[in-house]
Amino acid sequence: MIETLLGNLDTLLVVLFALCALVGAALMLVLRQPMRVALALISTMVFLGGIYGLLGVHFIAAFQVLIYVGAVMVFMVYVIMLLEVREHEGVRYSKLLLPGIAGFVLLVGALVISVWRSLPPTAAAKGGAAGSAYGISNFSITFLNDYWLHFELTSVLLVAAVVAALAVIKVSRGPRHG
């Protein structure tokens, strides 16, 4: 009994993390305060990082925690604290609530059914063994040998984003100061 449980521990943990991520995502729609929504999103991202780690892609899990939780969501939380705009009591959802829910059910149902039918059930049998090809040394060698141009392009993109953010702030200040 316990040996079977330990043998399937990976799958059990993946299911557990998937459920937790789903609960976090559902909480994002229900909670009212933006800060709580941000915390729910952070927990969802951390659970997704756990799933990546269980799949064997450890550095993607590290990226998920470092870049998403560490950079993007800290930025978001900082902005929420900076703005400190209270949401008015009363309406939380827009008028599209019922059509939105109907569309959500239809979309997710159609996609899940198509995924269910199109994939052979044994497709993931080799998926677990594929994790060894995802070591950080393999990734680094391939990345810096074959994809150095893309790596440089990302740095150009980040510089462009910084310049654009500065320009957005600058443009808004222009008319007020003359």
Next chain:
Amino acid sequence: MDRTQLLLGLAVALFGLGLLGVIVRRNVLVMLMCMELMLNGVILSLVTFAQQTATTVGAVLVFLIFVVATAEIALAIPIVLLLVRDKRTLDLDAYTDLKG
């Protein structure tokens, strides 16, 4: 039901929940976070498919997507800041004059 189907179902559910949040919520910051949730769902499906090929190409693509998502949020947050500074509210209905 095996692991690939489970993860793809989770990716679809995350994407759908994010899309539903963008549609039904009225808070601009919450809508932005729901878009991040959609992106996370898509990345999960990409990782699931990339893992089946056992090559590093998918991982490189995931890394590039992370960088693009960071750049996107670095641009989106100042725009939201400006909107809120202008209107003093996060409610979407105040921004109807953006329709042009």
